Amino acid sequence: xxxxxxxNPMIQPHKAAGLQAYxxxxxxxxxxxxxxxxxxxxxxxxAEYDFEAWVTPGGHLLRFAHxxxxxxxxxxxxxxxxxxxxxxxxxxxxxxxxxxxxxxxRVNVMTTVQTETLPENLYNATYRELVEFAEERDAxxxxxxxxxxxxxxxxxxxxxxxEVHAQTYHLIAAGGIVLRxxxxxxxx
Numbered sequence: 001x002x003x004x005x006x007x008n009p010m011i012q013p014h015k016a017a018g019l020q021a022y023x024x025x026x027x028x029x030x031x032x033x034x035x036x037x038x039x040x041x042x043x044x045x046x047a048e049y050d051f052e053a054w055v056t057p058g059g060h061l062l063r064f065a066h067x068x069x070x071x072x073x074x075x076x077x078x079x080x081x082x083x084x085x086x087x088x089x090x091x092x093x094x095x096x097x098x099x100x101x102x103x104x105x106r107v108n109v110m111t112t113v114q115t116e117t118l119p120e121n122l123y124n125a126t127y128r129e130l131v132e133f134a135e136e137r138d139a140x141x142x143x144x145x146x147x148x149x150x151x152x153x154x155x156x157x158x159x160x161x162x163e164v165h166a167q168t169y170h171l172i173a174a175g176g177i178v179l180r181x182x183x184x185x186x187x188x
Contacts, residue, residue: 020094022058022075022076022092022170022179023077023092024074024091025076026072026101026109027071027074027087027088028071028072028103030065031061031063035081036054037057038054040054040140040155042139042140044159048161051164051185053155053157055153056076056142057142057153058076058077058151059074059076059077060155060170062166062183062185067106069103071185075113075168089101093113093115095113096113098111098113105188107188108187109186112183113179113181114179115177117175117176117177117178120149123171123173123176124150126178127150131143131152134152134154140154141153141154146173146174147174148174149173153169154169163185165182166185167180167182
């Protein structure tokens with residue numbers, strides 16, 4: 001049991017969930033780390049913005065802050081004790097979806113979500129390829145296993161002057177789930 005779970009009994013340990021359980025949530029505020037099972041972290045400090053990525057088992061949080069505006073993206077399959085304060089939108093991750101969300105006139109977030117369920121042989125090949133990619137890029141990652149095999153959550157970041165590009169990959173062996181997001185956080 002993680003220390004986060006021990007401190008907050010409302011947090012459930014990661015479980016193998018079907019693709020329908022995954023959702024993307026956008027907030028107009030920062031989130032408290034004690035609500036999540038953070039396994040890896042990456043930060044970008046820039047003169048004009050701050051960016052932080054948290055990797056959780058089967059999910060992630062991405063936070064972009066610029067000039068007093070905060071945008072947070074969460075991908076999870078967990079029933080978290082989150083409230084509606086600052087909630088901008090929430091939608092299921094199943095299938096393919098593009099979403100663009102302005103945060104006032106200073107910050108914009110563009111996200112693409114793609115999901116698929118793969119047979120065991122293709123899942124295992126995809127897992128190996130993405131773990132190798134994460135190692136080559138020194139991406140933030142968490143590797144673990146479920147009853148069906150190896151699992152991974154990976155967050156790879158590219159920093160630019162006015163924006164951050166984040167590619168995430170969540171591979172869940174139970175069900176052969178591969179969930180990819182590509183998000184651009186930009187300021188004007």
